[in-house]
Amino acid sequence: MKFGYxxxxxxxxxxxxxxxxxxxxxxxxxxxxxxLVSNTCGGYSFYKDAxxxxxxxxxxxNVPFDSNGHYYYIKDGDTIWNPGWMPCKTELDSYLCRxxxxxxxxxxxxxxxxxxxxxxxxxxxxxxxxxxxMTNETSSVKSIDLFSYVEFCLxxxxxxxxxxxxxxxxAEVEVHGSEIYHKTEYRERRNHYAVFxxxxxxxxxxxxxxxxxxxxxxxSAPKAVCSGESGNSTAHGWAPVGSHHLKLKLExxxxxxxxxxxxxxxxxxxxxWSGLNEINRAPALAMLNRFNSVEKxxxxxxxxxxxxxxLLSRFTLHSTEDKLDRMVNVWxxxxxxxxxxxxxxxxxxxSGIGRGMGFRDSCQDLLGFVHLIPDRxxxxxxxxxxxxxxxxxxxxxxxxxxxxxxxxxxxxxxDDPLWLIAAAAAYIKExxxxxxxxxxxxxxxxxxxxxxxxxxxxxxxxYTLDHLGPHALPLIGRADWNDCLNLNxxxxxxxxSFQTYGPSKGPVAESIFIAGMFVRYGKEYVHLCKHKGLxxxxxxxxxxxxxxxxxxxxxxxxGEWFLRAYDAHGQxxxxxxxxxxxxxxxxxxFCAMAEIGKEQGLCHKSLDAVKQYLDTKYGIVLLxxxxxxxxxxxxxxxxxxxGYKENAGIFCHNNPWVSIAETVIGxxxxxxxxxxxxxxxxxxxxxxxxxxxxxxxSQMIAGKDxxxxxxxxxxxxTGTAAWTFVNVSQFILGIRxxxxxxxxxxxxxxxxxxxQVDRIFRNIHYHIQVHNPDGVEKGIIQLMVDGKVISENTIxxxxxxxxxxxxxxxxxx
Ligand code: BGC
Ligand code: NOJ
Numbered sequence: 163m164k165f166g167y168x169x170x171x172x173x174x175x176x177x178x179x180x181x182x183x184x185x186x187x188x189x190x191x192x193x194x195x196x197x198l199v200s201n202t203c204g205g206y207s208f209y210k211d212a213x214x215x216x217x218x219x220x221x222x223x224n225v226p227f228d229s230n231g232h233y234y235y236i237k238d239g240d241t242i243w244n245p246g247w248m249p250c251k252t253e254l255d256s257y258l259c260r261x262x263x264x265x266x267x268x269x270x271x272x273x274x275x276x277x278x279x280x281x282x283x284x285x286x287x288x289x290x291x292x293x294x295x296m297t298n299e300t301s302s303v304k305s306i307d308l309f310s311y312v313e314f315c316l317x318x319x320x321x322x323x324x325x326x327x328x329x330x331x332x333a334e335v336e337v338h339g340s341e342i343y344h345k346t347e348y349r350e351r352r353n354h355y356a357v358f359x360x361x362x363x364x365x366x367x368x369x370x371x372x373x374x375x376x377x378x379x380x381x382s383a384p385k386a387v388c389s390g391e392s393g394n395s396t397a398h399g400w401a402p403v404g405s406h407h408l409k410l411k412l413e414x415x416x417x418x419x420x421x422x423x424x425x426x427x428x429x430x431x432x433x434x435w436s437g438l439n440e441i442n443r444a445p446a447l448a449m450l451n452r453f454n455s456v457e458k459x460x461x462x463x464x465x466x467x468x469x470x471x472x473l474l475s476r477f478t479l480h481s482t483e484d485k486l487d488r489m490v491n492v493w494x495x496x497x498x499x500x501x502x503x504x505x506x507x508x509x510x511x512x513s514g515i516g517r518g519m520g521f522r523d524s525c526q527d528l529l530g531f532v533h534l535i536p537d538r539x540x541x542x543x544x545x546x547x548x549x550x551x552x553x554x555x556x557x558x559x560x561x562x563x564x565x566x567x568x569x570x571x572x573x574x575x576x577d578d579p580l581w582l583i584a585a586a587a588a589y590i591k592e593x594x595x596x597x598x599x600x601x602x603x604x605x606x607x608x609x610x611x612x613x614x615x616x617x618x619x620x621x622x623x624x625y626t627l628d629h630l631g632p633h634a635l636p637l638i639g640r641a642d643w644n645d646c647l648n649l650n651x652x653x654x655x656x657x658x659s660f661q662t663y664g665p666s667k668g669p670v671a672e673s674i675f676i677a678g679m680f681v682r683y684g685k686e687y688v689h690l691c692k693h694k695g696l697x698x699x700x701x702x703x704x705x706x707x708x709x710x711x712x713x714x715x716x717x718x719x720x721g722e723w724f725l726r727a728y729d730a731h732g733q734x735x736x737x738x739x740x741x742x743x744x745x746x747x748x749x750x751x752f753c754a755m756a757e758i759g760k761e762q763g764l765c766h767k768s769l770d771a772v773k774q775y776l777d778t779k780y781g782i783v784l785l786x787x788x789x790x791x792x793x794x795x796x797x798x799x800x801x802x803x804x805g806y807k808e809n810a811g812i813f814c815h816n817n818p819w820v821s822i823a824e825t826v827i828g829x830x831x832x833x834x835x836x837x838x839x840x841x842x843x844x845x846x847x848x849x850x851x852x853x854x855x856x857x858x859x860s861q862m863i864a865g866k867d868x869x870x871x872x873x874x875x876x877x878x879x880t881g882t883a884a885w886t887f888v889n890v891s892q893f894i895l896g897i898r899x900x901x902x903x904x905x906x907x908x909x910x911x912x913x914x915x916x917x918q919v920d921r922i923f924r925n926i927h928y929h930i931q932v933h934n935p936d937g938v939e940k941g942i943i944q945l946m947v948d949g950k951v952i953s954e955n956t957i958x959x960x961x962x963x964x965x966x967x968x969x970x971x972x973x974x975x
Contacts, residue, residue, distance in 0.1 A: 175261045185200035189500045189504070192285075192499055195210075195290065197281070202231070205220065209354075211561060218232065243272045245294070263470040274299045276297045284463075303411065307407065309407050312358055316332065331399045340362065343355055344369075348434070348441060353428055354428045362408060364406045366406075370397040386405065391407070423454065427445050475920070478921075488843055498887055499531060501878070504879055506519075506879045508879075518562055532588050533592055536589065536592055540598060549565070553621065553625065554579050554621030558574075574666030576638055580676070586690070598615055599614065602614060602615075633716075634710075644746075645798070650667065651797045678714070678748075684710070720734070720745075723771040723772075724736075724750055724764070725749065750768040754768055754769055769832075781817050781840040781863055784810055787810075805865040805871065811864060815885060818886045821833045825894060828939060833910075851872040894908065903957050904923050905957075906955050906956075906970060908934075908974060914934065915934050916933050927968070932973075941975060
């Protein structure tokens with residue numbers, strides 16, 4: 163069952179019922195000001211950091227779900243309704259929600275009044291614009307009362323939810339005509355405030371929540387709206403809100419358009435005030451002035467659209483598969499932008515409080531983002547590297563606002579450092595900009611101990627070598643990619659964090675997954691060493707990689723598949739010898755991607771085992787058989803009921819690893835099957851089972867052991883976005899950046915007989931046509947570059963072609 167459809171022309175997902183199985187959301191903003199907005203107008207805004215600078219309040223895990231948002235109430239006679247249906251839930255005569263690239267539009271109508279609300283965050287400004295148009299479609303005059311409503315958050319979202327003894331006393335606001343200012347804590351240590359304004363005269367306002375809602379009132383029936391009169395209240399303490407009241411008269415056929423702006427403003431310390439306790443509004447007014455007319459707002463929306471057009475033009479596919487085209491051309495890349503911006507901080511499943519930017523997460527998010535805005539990727543790489551420790555280890559997470567490591571989450575996740583090599587290699591391949599390696603970067607944000615970035619990579623690589631266990635395999639530390647495989651934790655008390663409890667090290671627990679990473683990204687490190695003329699280091703690294711391959715083959719091969727780990731007692735994890743958790747997906751994907759034991763057929767065998775033991779119709783589960791008991795020695799993974807999350811859920815993130823690995827051994831059909839099984843557009847028809855948005859990936863789909871097999875959770879913020887885009891663009895379609903040029907190496911299902919890709923790579927436009935007349939799965943028999951046949955499948959970068967088009971024809975066979 164579907165709850166909407168893809169509008170490919172407009173690059174939108176159009177939701178046709180407000181009653182989606184879960185809120186289906188969109189992200190507004192791609193620079194510093196962000197809003198989450200659901201298909202019922204739920205959501206909230208923040209500036210840079212969802213924890214530390216939150217502008218509006220959302221109530222997670224509330225009833226009904228999706229409570230609080232940026233709401234508009236229309237009172238038309240006795241009927242009160244909202245363009246996004248919530249919070250009044252008045253049955254609408256028509257409803258559509260169009261989630262597009264950086265904007266969402268609600269088109270609804272009731273009793274002959276049509277409302278269109280478009281919400282977006284313009285480029286280059288810290289605000290959200292809401293354009294609300296109302297048209298009287300009846301033949302008589304309509305007099306309506308319109309109320310806006312946002313509830314302000316007292317900036318620190320964590321404190322806002324917990325520290326009521328203080329918070330109920332500190333709220334302060336200022337109102338100037340149609341501008342409402344939220345200035346809590348501005349008198350003391352903050353130099354920022356929020357403004358919520360409308361470009362028309364108001365007949366009333368409210369800034370005190372109780373005055374607006376009434377005693378025991380609620381969002382669905384605010385006292386002010388029901389009575390048709392605002393309280394003109396000024397908040398002193400308690401809960402500050404922003405609500406405008408406008409009385410509108412609409413002649414038959416008349417349309418009225420209003421621009422509401424919610425913005426974030428910072429002032430210099432010496433320019434905070436314009437009078438006694440009166441904030442300096444000048445920068446706010448300047449911002450409002452940029453967008454406070456329909457023409458200005460429309461222009462800003464157009465600018466946003468062309469920004470996205472330009473971004474997406476860097477990779478465009480035309481094939482015979484509509485679903486593939488729309489995912490590749492729009493939604494994969496869009497989700498990559500969102501994960502790049504948010505890491506794992508703010509979604510409808512991540513509260514924006516718990517987790518900031520993840521070291522490993524952000525490094526991986528970059529892999530799918532780097533082609534969009536390489537400069538931002540570079541800046542991010544340097545930010546991440548600046549949180550690294552001198553021994554090569556890293557803070558596992560850091561706050562986006564301060565860019566400092568998050569001490570409570572700590573370090574000792576032994577896969578982290580190697581992801582930095584993956585990110586750096588991806589950036590250099592995309593841009594050819596080796597100067598990244600020469601940047602001076604601090605450790606733990608301390609500039610006194612800065613080195614060049616190449617040295618950071620050296621320490622990343624050597625971190626693994628400095629942490630080898632008894633089988634010469636990498637020690638796992640707190641956990642590797644699988645945060646829940648906590649082999650040194652042994653937690654017995656409820657509530658202890660599996661990720662931070664216990665020692666960060668253990669002498670023997672080893673990870674075959676990290677070994678796979680070491681081999682795969684070690685090869686990139688070798689390349690970079692050679693580029694820098696570090697021949698001795700390159701030779702050392704090559705030897706270390708050979709040794710690691712040997713260690714995996716000798717001690718990490720279980721006969722049919724790669725083992726997952728050795729636990730703290732030296733026992734095997736992910737082996738046929740185990741009772742539960744005999745086979746895990748991660749080492750199969752990564753060791754095969756790293757081509758460990760390829761000649762001996764280990765990659766084939768391990769991928770066959772994945773198909774045989776882990777496959778389901780909705781994707782590949784993380785392990786089998788699921789754990790039914792809590793294993794003290796394995797940690798959080800065994801805390802989940804079978805089929806959920808890391809305990810045998812379909813953890814979407816590592817499905818593309820298997821798909822990529824399949825392309826490495828040339829099985830295009832199977833790579834495609836793995837890709838499509840978790841791909842949202844291919845699941846749209848079963849939205850009642852899948853439940854999350856059919857345009858983006860979720861972290862996890864319940865596995866076959868779960869009673870809710872096929873139901874997904876935790877949409878949007880998942881490394882799946884980046885990995886899937888890497889998989890489909892670089893390995894299935896096979897258009898893959900390399901250090902010295904662009905590789906053309908598709909691995910496709912024979913049913914895909916031809917496709918065309920337009921790729922902007924290092925400012926050259928590559929127009930690539932791929933033909934597959936014989937229906938093979940892999941292999942190019944002829945590659946022509948501007949009419950000339952070349953023998954390699956790498957098109958060397960030719961600086962003389964910058965700004966021009968290169969025509970490529972590839973024939974598979
Ligand atoms: C989840 C993991 C996540 C970790 C983050 C665990 O509860 O299962 O997916 O990475 O928390 O701390
Ligand atoms: C989610 C975390 O964000 C990510 O870092 C981790 O690799 C996966 N869960 C698997 O545990």
